[in-house]
Amino acid sequence: MADLEELYREIILDHYRSPRNRGELPPPAHRVEGFNPLCGDEIVLSLLVEDDVVADVKIAGSGCSISQSSASLMSAAVKGKSVAEARKLVATFKQMMSIHEATLDDATEEPEPINLRALGELAALQGVVKFPVRIKCATLSWNTLTQGLDELGA
Amino acid sequence: MADLEELYREIILDHYRSPRNRGELPPPAHRVEGFNPLCGDEIVLSLLVEDDVVADVKIAGSGCSISQSSASLMSAAVKGKSVAEARKLVATFKQMMSIHEATLDDATEEPEPINLRALGELAALQGVVKFPVRIKCATLSWNTLTQGLDELGA
Amino acid sequence: MTTPLDVEAIRKDFPLLEREIHGRRIVFLDSGASSLPPTQVTSAMTRYYESTHANVHRGVYATAEEATARYEAARVGVGRFLGTSAGADEVVFTKNCTESFNLLAKSWGAANLTSHDAVVLTEMEHHANIVPWQQLQQQVGFELRFIPVGDDYQLDLGDLDRLLEGAKLLSVTAMSNVLGTINPLKHLAARAHGAGALIAVDGAQSVPHLPTDVVGDDLDFLCFSAHKLYGPTGIGVLWAKAEHLAAMPAFLGGGGMIKDVRLDGFTAADGTQRFEAGTPPIAEAIGIHAAVDYLQGIGIEAVREHEQALTTYAFEALEAAFGDEVRIHGPGDGPGRGGVLSLTMGDIHAHDLAQVLDQVGVCVRPGHHCAKPLMRRFGLNATARASFGIYNDRDDVDVLVEGLADASRLFG
Amino acid sequence: MTTPLDVEAIRKDFPLLEREIHGRRIVFLDSGASSLPPTQVTSAMTRYYESTHANVHRGVYATAEEATARYEAARVGVGRFLGTSAGADEVVFTKNCTESFNLLAKSWGAANLTSHDAVVLTEMEHHANIVPWQQLQQQVGFELRFIPVGDDYQLDLGDLDRLLEGAKLLSVTAMSNVLGTINPLKHLAARAHGAGALIAVDGAQSVPHLPTDVVGDDLDFLCFSAHKLYGPTGIGVLWAKAEHLAAMPAFLGGGGMIKDVRLDGFTAADGTQRFEAGTPPIAEAIGIHAAVDYLQGIGIEAVREHEQALTTYAFEALEAAFGDEVRIHGPGDGPGRGGVLSLTMGDIHAHDLAQVLDQVGVCVRPGHHCAKPLMRRFGLNATARASFGIYNDRDDVDVLVEGLADASRLFG
Numbered sequence A, B: 001m002a003d004l005e006e007l008y009r010e011i012i013l014d015h016y017r018s019p020r021n022r023g024e025l026p027p028p029a030h031r032v033e034g035f036n037p038l039c040g041d042e043i044v045l046s047l048l049v050e051d052d053v054v055a056d057v058k059i060a061g062s063g064c065s066i067s068q069s070s071a072s073l074m075s076a077a078v079k080g081k082s083v084a085e086a087r088k089l090v091a092t093f094k095q096m097m098s099i100h101e102a103t104l105d106d107a108t109e110e111p112e113p114i115n116l117r118a119l120g121e122l123a124a125l126q127g128v129v130k131f132p133v134r135i136k137c138a139t140l141s142w143n144t145l146t147q148g149l150d151e152l153g154a
Numbered sequence C, D: 001m002t003t004p005l006d007v008e009a010i011r012k013d014f015p016l017l018e019r020e021i022h023g024r025r026i027v028f029l030d031s032g033a034s035s036l037p038p039t040q041v042t043s044a045m046t047r048y049y050e051s052t053h054a055n056v057h058r059g060v061y062a063t064a065e066e067a068t069a070r071y072e073a074a075r076v077g078v079g080r081f082l083g084t085s086a087g088a089d090e091v092v093f094t095k096n097c098t099e100s101f102n103l104l105a106k107s108w109g110a111a112n113l114t115s116h117d118a119v120v121l122t123e124m125e126h127h128a129n130i131v132p133w134q135q136l137q138q139q140v141g142f143e144l145r146f147i148p149v150g151d152d153y154q155l156d157l158g159d160l161d162r163l164l165e166g167a168k169l170l171s172v173t174a175m176s177n178v179l180g181t182i183n184p185l186k187h188l189a190a191r192a193h194g195a196g197a198l199i200a201v202d203g204a205q206s207v208p209h210l211p212t213d214v215v216g217d218d219l220d221f222l223c224f225s226a227h228k229l230y231g232p233t234g235i236g237v238l239w240a241k242a243e244h245l246a247a248m249p250a251f252l253g254g255g256g257m258i259k260d261v262r263l264d265g266f267t268a269a270d271g272t273q274r275f276e277a278g279t280p281p282i283a284e285a286i287g288i289h290a291a292v293d294y295l296q297g298i299g300i301e302a303v304r305e306h307e308q309a310l311t312t313y314a315f316e317a318l319e320a321a322f323g324d325e326v327r328i329h330g331p332g333d334g335p336g337r338g339g340v341l342s343l344t345m346g347d348i349h350a351h352d353l354a355q356v357l358d359q360v361g362v363c364v365r366p367g368h369h370c371a372k373p374l375m376r377r378f379g380l381n382a383t384a385r386a387s388f389g390i391y392n393d394r395d396d397v398d399v400l401v402e403g404l405a406d407a408s409r410l411f412g
C-alpha cells in the first residue's frame, strides 16, 4: 500500500480529521457552492474580501478526505493573503495537480517546473496526481474559491 | 449467375420492359402512393372499386425491375377480381415473400405450405425470397394496394 | 449454500478477470455500473467486423444483406429475452438506457402530455428516469409526482391511488441501483392501468439479473443498456408495445427514419425504423444479441439464484466482520432485493473506502450513483457500492471484507 | 499513375477483404456508406474489453481510472486529427453523425433561433443535415434557405450574400455523398462569418478522405461518424469551439450530464460532459482513437492522393468501356471531387445494377443515399454509388467494369 500512503499523508489525514476554518460566515461574506457532480462532494465556501485581502474564509459541506483536507489546507493558506497572492496560489496548486493530465496527454511534453516551496503544506497533496480521478476532489475547493473571487469582482 | 437468373426470370423482365396497366385513372378512381423509403422506389396506384370488384387499376411511378414487374403482375392479377379475392391474393403473395424472413428468424419453424397454383404468373417472383433486401421491392405495390382498399373501406 | 452456477467455468470467459491490480487478482464488484463482456460477445463483434460488416437497410450486396438480417435478428433475440415474440416490431435500438428514456419522454411524452397531465416517478429513480421528464416539464409544464421511499427502503404505496389520479404514465425502476430494492412490477402495472395510466420500467439493473417478462407483467415500455448485460457499450434498448410505437412521433431526425424528405418538410417512416436515425450501432446489436444468447445459455433463473446466494453470504460475512461498523443501505437480505450492496463504514467517505479497496484489487463504485434525490432522502452523500455478477463468488466477498478491514485500520 | 499507398500491405489489415462472394473475391466499393475497420481498430477495442473495461468518470479503482483516461485521451486524439489541440474541451462523442446534427439543432439551434431567424443549408445535404432543422423549424418557425446546386454539380454561390442576410448559421457538407463535390469550406466560413453567421460542416464524407483543419478553415461546428472513418459503429463526433459549447444548453438528459438533480429540477454540468448523457460509447471511443491513429500512420494527404488517382483511373476505364452508356452524376475528374461515383447505366435501375454487380463480388450502394432533395433536383430516382477507400486499387475498378458489362448484357 505504498501508493496509498503517498496519497493519505499524515498532514492530509490530520486536516481531514481536524478541519481548519470550518463553518459559515454571516453576510456580508460571500457564499459560493461547489459540486463534484460525479461523486457528490459538496463544498460551501464563505468568503470575506476586504481591501483586496481575503479577510476571512470558512468551509462547510461534505466530501472525501482529499476534498475536505484540500479545502482545509486551502483555507489556511489563503486566509489573510491578498487576492492577488491567493489567485497565484490557486494557479500554482492547479499546476501541480495538472501534471498527470499533461503527461497522460502527451508524454513528450516537458512539464514546467513547479515552485513546490511556495505551496508549503499544500505540497502534501502532491500524491494525488498519481490518482487522476481524485484530482477533481483536490481541486474542488480551489475552483470554488476562484469562482467566489470572480463573482466578487476581486 | 444461377441465382440471378432465378431472380430475373423471363416473365419478370417481360413485365418490366412492357408493364401492364401503366398510367393513372381520373377521379372517381382512388389514388394511393407507396414509397420504399430505403431505396427511393415510388409507386402511384389508381384504384377503381365498383360493387366490391376491382373494376380498374393503373400503375405509375418508378423503381427497379422487381418493384415494377411485381406491380405490373399485381395489376393484371387483381383487375376484375372481387375485393375479397384480391385481398386473398395479397395474403398468399405476402406469405410467399415472407418465407425467408420466417426461416431466418427461427430455422425450426415449419413454414406453411403456399398455394403456388393460386398465384399463377406471380409465382415467377418466388426467386426474390433468396434476396431478402429485394422483398420490399416486390411487396411495395401489394402493400400499396392493401392501403388503397383500406382507405376505400372496401 | 451451493450455487447453481459453475463460476469457475464462467470466469474463463472473462479475460479481464485474469488481470492483477497492485499485485492482487482483480475482484470486479462493479457490474452495476458496467459489466464485463465475455469473449463470446467480443468475438461475435470482431467476427462480424471481419466477415460481414456493411451498413444496414440500404445495400443489396451479400454482406449488406447479411448485416441487415443479423441486425434485425438481434431485435428478435432481444425481444425473446424480454419475454415477447414481437421483438421485430417492438425493440428499438438506442445508444444507452438514458437515450431510451429521452426517446420515451420526448416522443411519447411530448405527444401525450399537456400542462393538465401528470407523470408519476419514484424517489428511488436513477437520473436517467428523472432528468428527461424534467426537461420536458420545462417545455410543457405537466406535473411530476414522486412515490416516496419508506425507511424500509421500499416504495411507500400507501398514497398510490391519489398519486396516479389523472396521471398518464407511471415510470419506475424495476430494481434500485443504489438500494437493491426490487419493485413489484406486475402489481404496479395493474395499478397504473387501473388508473388509466401506462407503465414504463427502468430495467437497467433488473434485465441482467432477474427474469424479465414484459408480456406477463403487462408493461408498456422498458428501457435498459447492453453494457450492464454483459454486452458492449454504445447500445441500449427501448422496448415498447407496437401499438405505442405506431402512435409515437419521430425523435431524432436524419437518414433511415424517413419515408420522404423535401426541402419543405419530411415524412417519417413506420415501425421501429422511425426511431433509429442515422447508422445504428450495428456491431453493438450483434454484441447484445450474443450477450442475451450467452445469458440464456446459463439461464437467468440460475443467475438470479446464484446472485441471491452470494448476497446472503455477503450479508453474513459483513455482519460477522464488522457488526454495526459497516452499514448496508437497502432492504435486508431476502428475495425482495438484488445483489447490490451500498456500503458505508463509520465516517469514512465512500471515495476513501473505494480507494483503499482498490489496493487489494477490489473494484467498487463510490458516489451518488446518479440517484441524488434518493441519496438526499436518506441523508447520504455517497456510498461505496459493491454489485454482483455471474462471475463473482464467495472468494470475492472475502477480499472485499479484507479491504474494508484495511480501511477501518487506516481511517479508524 | 503511381499511388502513394502500399495497398497490398494495407489490405492485410482488413480480414473481410479475404472473403469470397459467389465464388469471387469481395470488391468493397461502399466505404461511403460504411468503411471496414482494420484489425488495429477491432483489436484495440477487444483488448480494451479484455483488460480495462469499466464505466468511466465515476470509479476510483485502477481499471476505471484507466478507462476514464483512455476515453478522455480519445477526445484529444480525435481533436488532433481535426487540426486542433483543444480536443479535450471541444470533442463531444455522440452515437453517429446524425445525432451530432440533432444535438446541434436541438441545443444550439433551440437556444439561438427564433421565428425571425434563418438557417442556410444547401440542396446537396444529406438528410442528417436537413431533417433535424426541419424538426426544429416545426417548433420555432425560423426560415430554412437552401443554396442551389448548379448543373455543374457545384454549389451556386451567386446569391449567397442574399441567402446569408440575417442568417445565424450556414450548415453545409464538406463533400457530397452523392456527387463527390468538395465544397470550399474556408471560403464559405469567411462568407458566413462576414454575414454574422456561424458555420457548421458535415464532415461525414470528408474527414475520412481529405485533410481536415477546423482551425485553419475557421469552422464553428463539425459533425461526422467513426464508421465511415475505418472506426467502429456506435460513435460519432460533434466538434465545436469551446466557447459555443459553453453557451449551449443540455440536449439529452440523464446521468453524467448533471451537476445536481433535485426532485424539482436539475443543474447541467459544464464542458463536453453536459452533452454526454448516460454511459458513453467507451469501447467505441477507444476504436475511433485507434482509427485516427491508423489513418495518421498512413497520412491523410497520401490517402487523398491515392483516392484521387483511383478516381481518375475509374473515370478513364468507365469512359473507355461504356462511353455514354454509363453516366457519372457529379463533377468531372479533378481536385474538386472525391472518390464517390454515382452511376447510372441507360435505363437500368440502380437496384438491378447493384444486384448484378453483387454477382461478381462488387459491393456498391443503390438508392437515394439519404439525399432525396438532391436526387429530385437532378431528376434521379436512384443511382448505384461506388466509393473508394484506402484498401481499393485499380483491380477493383476493373471488376466493377466487368460487372457493369454483365448488367448491360442482361438488361440491354
Ligand SMILES: Cc1ncc(COP(=O)(O)O)c(C=O)c1O
Binding pocket: C255, C277, C278, C279, D032, D033, D096, D097, D098, D099, D126, D128, D129, D173, D175, D176, D177, D202, D204, D205, D225, D227, D236, D370
Ligand atoms: C454526408 C453525410 N452526412 C451524414 C451522414 C450520416 O451519418 P450516420 O448515418 O453515421 O449518422 C452520412 C452517411 O450516411 C453522409 O454521407
Ligand SMILES: Cc1ncc(COP(=O)(O)O)c(C=O)c1O
Binding pocket: C032, C033, C096, C097, C098, C099, C126, C128, C129, C173, C175, C176, C177, C202, C204, C205, C225, C227, C236, C370, D255, D277, D278, D279, D280
Ligand atoms: C437504474 C439505472 N437506470 C439507468 C441507468 C443508465 O444507464 P446508461 O448510463 O447505460 O444510460 C443506470 C446505470 O447507470 C441505472 O443503474
